[in-house]
Amino acid sequence: MTNIADIEAAAERARGVVRRTPLLSSPFLDEIAGRPVYLKAEVLQHTGSFKFRGGWSAVSALDQVTRAKGVLAFSSGNHAQGVARAAQLHGVPAVILMPADAPKLKIENTRAMDAEVVLYHRAAGENREEIGDRLRDERGLTLIKPFDDAMVIAGQGTCGLEIAEQAAEAGVNEATVLTCCGGGGLTSGIALALADRAPGLTVRPVEPEGFDDVTRSLASGGIKPNNGPEVGLCDAVLTRAPAERTFAIMSAHCGPGLVVSDAEVKAAMRHAATRLKLVVEPGGAVALAAALFHGDELAEGPVIATLSGGNVDPAMFAQILAEG
Amino acid sequence: MTNIADIEAAAERARGVVRRTPLLSSPFLDEIAGRPVYLKAEVLQHTGSFKFRGGWSAVSALDQVTRAKGVLAFSSGNHAQGVARAAQLHGVPAVILMPADAPKLKIENTRAMDAEVVLYHRAAGENREEIGDRLRDERGLTLIKPFDDAMVIAGQGTCGLEIAEQAAEAGVNEATVLTCCGGGGLTSGIALALADRAPGLTVRPVEPEGFDDVTRSLASGGIKPNNGPEVGLCDAVLTRAPAERTFAIMSAHCGPGLVVSDAEVKAAMRHAATRLKLVVEPGGAVALAAALFHGDELAEGPVIATLSGGNVDPAMFAQILAEG
Numbered sequence: 001m002t003n004i005a006d007i008e009a010a011a012e013r014a015r016g017v018v019r020r021t022p023l024l025s026s027p028f029l030d031e032i033a034g035r036p037v038y039l040k041a042e043v044l045q046h047t048g049s050f051k052f053r054g055g056w057s058a059v060s061a062l063d064q065v066t067r068a069k070g071v072l073a074f075s076s077g078n079h080a081q082g083v084a085r086a087a088q089l090h091g092v093p094a095v096i097l098m099p100a101d102a103p104k105l106k107i108e109n110t111r112a113m114d115a116e117v118v119l120y121h122r123a124a125g126e127n128r129e130e131i132g133d134r135l136r137d138e139r140g141l142t143l144i145k146p147f148d149d150a151m152v153i154a155g156q157g158t159c160g161l162e163i164a165e166q167a168a169e170a171g172v173n174e175a176t177v178l179t180c181c182g183g184g185g186l187t188s189g190i191a192l193a194l195a196d197r198a199p200g201l202t203v204r205p206v207e208p209e210g211f212d213d214v215t216r217s218l219a220s221g222g223i224k225p226n227n228g229p230e231v232g233l234c235d236a237v238l239t240r241a242p243a244e245r246t247f248a249i250m251s252a253h254c255g256p257g258l259v260v261s262d263a264e265v266k267a268a269m270r271h272a273a274t275r276l277k278l279v280v281e282p283g284g285a286v287a288l289a290a291a292l293f294h295g296d297e298l299a300e301g302p303v304i305a306t307l308s309g310g311n312v313d314p315a316m317f318a319q320i321l322a323e324g
Numbered sequence: 325m326t327n328i329a330d331i332e333a334a335a336e337r338a339r340g341v342v343r344r345t346p347l348l349s350s351p352f353l354d355e356i357a358g359r360p361v362y363l364k365a366e367v368l369q370h371t372g373s374f375k376f377r378g379g380w381s382a383v384s385a386l387d388q389v390t391r392a393k394g395v396l397a398f399s400s401g402n403h404a405q406g407v408a409r410a411a412q413l414h415g416v417p418a419v420i421l422m423p424a425d426a427p428k429l430k431i432e433n434t435r436a437m438d439a440e441v442v443l444y445h446r447a448a449g450e451n452r453e454e455i456g457d458r459l460r461d462e463r464g465l466t467l468i469k470p471f472d473d474a475m476v477i478a479g480q481g482t483c484g485l486e487i488a489e490q491a492a493e494a495g496v497n498e499a500t501v502l503t504c505c506g507g508g509g510l511t512s513g514i515a516l517a518l519a520d521r522a523p524g525l526t527v528r529p530v531e532p533e534g535f536d537d538v539t540r541s542l543a544s545g546g547i548k549p550n551n552g553p554e555v556g557l558c559d560a561v562l563t564r565a566p567a568e569r570t571f572a573i574m575s576a577h578c579g580p581g582l583v584v585s586d587a588e589v590k591a592a593m594r595h596a597a598t599r600l601k602l603v604v605e606p607g608g609a610v611a612l613a614a615a616l617f618h619g620d621e622l623a624e625g626p627v628i629a630t631l632s633g634g635n636v637d638p639a640m641f642a643q644i645l646a647e648g
Contacts, residue, residue: 022346024368028436043601044348044365105598112352270638274429277367277634279601310601314594318645321638 057155
């Protein structure tokens with residue numbers, strides 16, 4: 001299992017490449033939440049999401065010969081960009097398998113980072129694993145999984161090291177840390193880092209309604225996949241289920257999950273734009289939505305929430321702003 | 325005249341209060357500009373603009389007895405919020421005279437910071453100086469001018485100290501620094517700081533078309549006010565003319581001004597949202613517009629541009645995004 005030494009090693013490899021993103025706040029958000037709220041602004045990370053941390057960690061951890069053959073990723077978007085940019089900076093090939101209905105901006109950005117994008121059609125029953133296996137065998141590519149990968153989790157954990165430092169700088173020693181949770185890579189990484197560095201900070205994963213696999217899994221003590229629709233507003237966090245690896249870490253280190261509505265997510269996006277001057281994508285705003293609108297489910301005291309990504313199509317963002 | 329010691333003293337008073345904003349970049353913006361572009365993200369400053377630096381500097385520099393009576397400011401918005409928040413944090417009264425046609429968000433935010441907002445009607449010929457004089461005399465308030473004030477300029481100069489440090493960290497020793505320029509407070513402060521700390525960085529003010537008083541003043545060697553309309557897209561930087569104080573500093577330390585169109589400003593705002601995940605107001609995007617679209621008027625090498633504020637009404641921001 002990934003441990004604090006892996007995270008420290010990932011932080012060492014990330015030095016001078018991965019951004020230390022700021023921990024922000026606004027008196028207006030504190031007032032809505034009725035408590036101090038701090039936001040870890042991962043939208044300002046390279047490629048616009050925390051996924052660059054994991055992508056860089058995984059690609060930089062490969063031995064040179066393996067890395068030179070190239071890497072492969074399955075992703076609806078942010079992991080694609082994180083891996084593509086990490087490969088580009090290392091000067092090695094990246095092939096990214098993306099669903100054809102992923103946000104256009106994410107597909108375009110991934111291509112602009114020199115990655116070869118292979119689109120597959122979920123509705124047509126195309127199986128990305130089969131396509132991926134074939135590409136991997138043909139070209140000797142290394143698969144970088146979005147969350148079920150020790151080095152990816154270690155990379156996301158560097159965000160947790162920063163939260164521990166920045167919370168201490170802000171004088172916060174006890175707090176709830178709300179994470180935007182898909183497959184649990186970010187949540188696991190942060191939870192591992194905080195368990196070691198800031199045990200007074202308790203991680204709680206946040207998911208959108210209808211995609212609450214982690215919340216139900218943690219509540220029941222076993223992995224409970226989603227059985228509903230595969231697409232929704234919060235594309236970045238719509239995984240079917242956590243992996244054994246991330247579920248084990250979250251079970252050991254996280255409090256109960258929280259579930260937010262799409263309407264709360266949109267309101268959180270508007271507050272982030274107005275009060276923090278940040279563009280946050282729907283999946284990146286679920287933790288802020290919980291901080292602002294689910295205070296009755298939280299322990300007293302400060303909240304730290306990740307703003308995990310900002311890769312939203314401008315037309316959709318404009319539409320959501322205009323609805324406010 | 326404000327000097328580097330004043331800026332250092334302002335930085336000392338600002339410690340632990342004013343945010344050190346990040347210097348950001350994006351390979352997509354570098355490609356458009358054809359050179360490395362760094363953005364000083366003052367939209368992430370408290371109150372959403374660099375103006376909090378000057379407001380805090382001026383209010384914190386007052387002696388306790390004077391400060392306790394309260395402060396007064398004239399402002400269409402960002403200076404109002406900067407002074408109001410500084411006064412609120414010091415626990416002293418603030419009265420802000422704002423034009424009735426200032427952006428609604430700026431008026432609301434100023435009120436939310438416990439300031440007493442007094443609106444005046446430019447079109448009706450109401451004279452803000454007369455109103456201000458009366459309020460000052462009646463209540464013993466101290467006027468904090470938006471740029472013609474040594475302590476305000478010193479506060480804005482703290483942004484220059486950070487640029488000097490951050491450019492050095494990025495390995496940039498020679499560059500053009502483009503500033504969003506209204507009355508020249510930010511431009512003067514940064515220019516003074518860089519002249520001392522990073523003489524290889526040359527400041528050039530940027531203004532919107534039709535409001536190029538500083539550009540014409542620097543070109544002619546004497547103050548040349550604007551004689552056209554008083555309102556426009558870039559509300560934050562539409563001053564009539566620089567002050568003698570800021571003009572003298574800019575004449576001594578800045579290169580020629582640059583002028584950008586409203587269409588370029590809107591395009592810059594869209595690029596900032598998509599590539600940097602930042603909400604930038606029109607007046608805060610003029611320097612980025614020059615960096616992206618006026619490269620032929622710039623010396624070779626990297627450019628550092630201020631993103632000086634992000635207080636744009638959400639409806640206007642949505643409209644500008646949707647036009648792209």
